Amino acid sequence: MKKREFIKAAIIAGTGFIVGNISGRLTKSGKKNKKVIAVNGSPNENGNTAYALSIIGEIFKNENINFQIIHIGQNDIRGCIACMRCHNEQSVCVHTTGNERNWIESMKSADALILASPTYFGGMTGSMKSFLDKAFYSSSKYFRHKTGAAVVTTRRTGASMTFEGLNQYFTINEMPVASSTYWNNIRGLTVDDLKQDGEGIRTLQNLAKNIIKMI
Numbered sequence: 001m002k003k004r005e006f007i008k009a010a011i012i013a014g015t016g017f018i019v020g021n022i023s024g025r026l027t028k029s030g031k032k033n034k035k036v037i038a039v040n041g042s043p044n045e046n047g048n049t050a051y052a053l054s055i056i057g058e059i060f061k062n063e064n065i066n067f068q069i070i071h072i073g074q075n076d077i078r079g080c081i082a083c084m085r086c087h088n089e090q091s092v093c094v095h096t097t098g099n100e101r102n103w104i105e106s107m108k109s110a111d112a113l114i115l116a117s118p119t120y121f122g123g124m125t126g127s128m129k130s131f132l133d134k135a136f137y138s139s140s141k142y143f144r145h146k147t148g149a150a151v152v153t154t155r156r157t158g159a160s161m162t163f164e165g166l167n168q169y170f171t172i173n174e175m176p177v178a179s180s181t182y183w184n185n186i187r188g189l190t191v192d193d194l195k196q197d198g199e200g201i202r203t204l205q206n207l208a209k210n211i212i213k214m215i
């Protein structure tokens, strides 16, 4: 089975993975392609946050960046219960199984991590926070020194608080943060609305270019 077919099958099997540009592992100069992994905290796999990430993906495609998106989706994700067992279990959160464990493993292999979430009552989604608390508490040492970037979607307001919340995971963990020409937010109720937000689109495009510069 070819890699692309395998990935399609994996999506159908509900692993929550979608892979963007996987073409070519080596650049023309023989260097390994850089890998960026985005975590999409939306329950909607084809929603506004996915669209925001696709804008970034378009820029990455031009530079042969290997871009993968982890969709938290509608998985049942519980929060960290402070059992501290990850300290004794080789940094593995024993309360993550299947998808979640695989997501954390793949995040370790990235050159940059994008944390993307819709705004829910002025913050990231509950599933996103539940996942990130466990991922970063158990495995932060593997993420240290990777470039980090936060991406936020809103219908209207609360983006700054969501943005701040996502950035907390980077700035406590020696992760240089990629920024843009505005705070990384695109807004509207539907994808069609987002397509009208020219400044939001430019902000995400500039963010992608800056991530490329940093990695």
Ligand SMILES: Cc1cc2nc3c(=O)[nH]c(=O)nc-3n(C[C@H](O)[C@H](O)[C@H](O)COP(=O)(O)O)c2cc1C
Pocket: 042, 043, 044, 046, 047, 048, 049, 050, 118, 119, 120, 121, 122, 123, 153, 154, 155, 156, 157, 158, 188, 189
């Ligand atoms: C439970 C819930 C809470 C929300 N809270 C806010 C909010 O505080 N501010 C806002 O602008 N939009 C809010 N929204 C709208 C979403 O943030 C917005 O539609 C987002 O773009 C959806 O992204 P998605 O399509 O990727 O899920 C909320 C939506 C839901 C379902």
